[in-house]
Amino acid sequence: MKNQLAAIALLISAPVFAAQRGALDLYNEGVGALRRGELREAESTLREAAQTNSPAVQPLALYNLGHVRFQQGKETLKGEGNRQQLLNSAEAAAAVAQEAIRSSQEALKGGALEEIIGAYMEARSARKQLRTSRDETTRAMDLQGSALWRWRRSVGDFHSAQELDPSNKDASFNADVVERHIKELLKSLDKVKEQNESLSEQRQKLGELMKEMRGKIPKSMQRQSDSEEDEEDDEDEKQPDGQKEEENQKPPKAGSKQEQRIGGEREVSQDMAKLLKEMLKRRTMQLGDKEDGLRPGEKKGMNGLIFGDETRKPEQRKGRNW
C-alpha cells in the first residue's frame, strides 16, 4: 500500500520536477555561455530560464542576466574608440569651419571673384571635415545609446532579482554600480550630442554661404562635379535629427545590423578592421574583470543549495547541441 502511494505521489509530482529541471538546464546553459563570453547566447538562454517562472531559478537567472547586459553594454562601447580623441577632432573640425565661415563672409562682403573662389574651396573642404566629424559623433551617439539601453535593462534585472529574492544583497550592490556607470555615460552622451548639434549647425551655415558664393561664381568657371558633390552633401542633411534621437532610445535591432551586413559591397575600413580584430580577441576574454567593480555573475548560481549539483557543468551534458 505504501509503495502504491509513493508511486502515485511520484507520478503526480513528476511534471513539477520536470519543469524545474527544464528551468535549471536553461539556467546552467546560460551561465555556461556567460562564462565563455558568448553574451548573446547567454542573454537568450537566461531570458528563457527567467520565463519558465520557476520561483527557484527566476531570481538567479535575472541576476545573471543583469551581468550579461552590463557586459554587452561594455562590449558595445569598446566600438566607439577613444572618446576624448573624438571630441578633440570634432572641436578641431569646428574651429576650421568657424574660420571658413569667417573667410566666406568676408569674401562675400568684398565681392572679389578670386577671394570668393578661394573662400568657396576652403568652405568646401571644411564642410567635408565637418561631415566626417559629425558622422563619427553620430556613430558614437548610436553606440552610447545602445549601451545605455542595455545598462538600464541591467539595472532593471538586478532590481528584479532582488525583488524576487530580498536576501540577494549583491544584486542591489551591482545595480548601484551600473547606475554609476549610466550617470557617467549620460554625461558623455550629452557632450557628444552637443558637439554633434554644433557641427550640424555649422555645416548648415557653411552650406548656405557656399550656395550664396556659387551664385556669384560664373557658370563657366564652375565644374559640374562640384555642384553635384555639394548637392549630395545637402541631401545627407535632410535626415531629421529627431529620428536619430528616437533610434537611440530604442533597443538595438538585430534586423538593422543584418541589413547593413547584407546590403552593401562595402570595403572594410582601417578603423573597422581594428574594431573587428578587437572583437575577435574579446571572444576569448575572461569574465569578472575587476575594473567594473561588479560582483561575479556566476556566484549566485554556483553556491545555491537549491541546485545541489555544483560540480555538474552544462558542457558535460550529452545530447544537446549548444
Next chain:
Amino acid sequence: MKTFIAMLILMIVRLHAETGDARFAKGTTAYTSGDFAEAVDQFRRIVEEGNVSAAALHNLGNAEWRVSRPGYAVLAWERARALDPFNVNTAANLRFARSKAHIEAPTQSWHELYSTWLPTTAWLVAATLALWGGVILLTGPRLLGWRRADWHQGVAALLLGIFLFTLPALLGISRRAQLGVVLEDETPLRLTPTREAETLVKLTGGEVARVESERGDYLYVRADGDRAGWVLRKDFVRVWQ
C-alpha cells in the same frame, strides 16, 4: 413580529430594486442626452450595488466606449454576454470594438464554445437538477420504501444522460472563468512579476487573455498569439469576478 420582519425585508428589497430602476433610467437619459460620463457613473453604480443585469452591463459598455475607454467597454460587454449569450447587440458591439482596435477575438476550445449555448445559470441548474433528480429516482424507492415503477429507471437514465451532457459545459465554464480583459492601452506584458521587469510586449486595452497563475500583485496571463507574461492585477480584470 414575523410579519413585521417579512414586511421590512420586502420593503428593503423593493427599495433596492427601485433605486436600481431609477439609476437605470437616469443612466439611459444621460446616455441619450450625450452625457456619457454621467451614464458611465449611473450604470457602474447599478453594478456596484449588486443589481447586475445584462442590460445594465451592455449599456455600461456603450457608455464606456463613448468616453474612449475601450478596455472597460469590452469588459462590460463580455460580462453582459456571460449573463446573456443570446444578445446579438452585445455580440455585434464586441465585434465592432475588436475590429476598430485590431484585436482578435479570444480563441476558445470546443467545450468553452459549447458552454456558451446556454446562460451559465441555466447549465448549473440543469446539471444540479439532472444529477439529484436521477440519484433520487434511483435510490428513493429503496431508501424510502416507494413502490418501484418502470418510469423511475427511465426518467433516472434520462436525467443522468442530461447531466453527462452538461459536464463539458461545466468544464468550459470553469475554463472561461480564467478569461479576463486588459483595461488600458499599452499595458506592459512583463518577463517577471517585478516592478522593473523587462517588457516583452505591450497589450492593447480590450484584449482578452487567460490567467494561468498568480503571484503577489501580478497575474501570469496568456494572450492571443501565445504571448505570455505577467501583468499587474490592477491592469487586468477577470470577466467573472
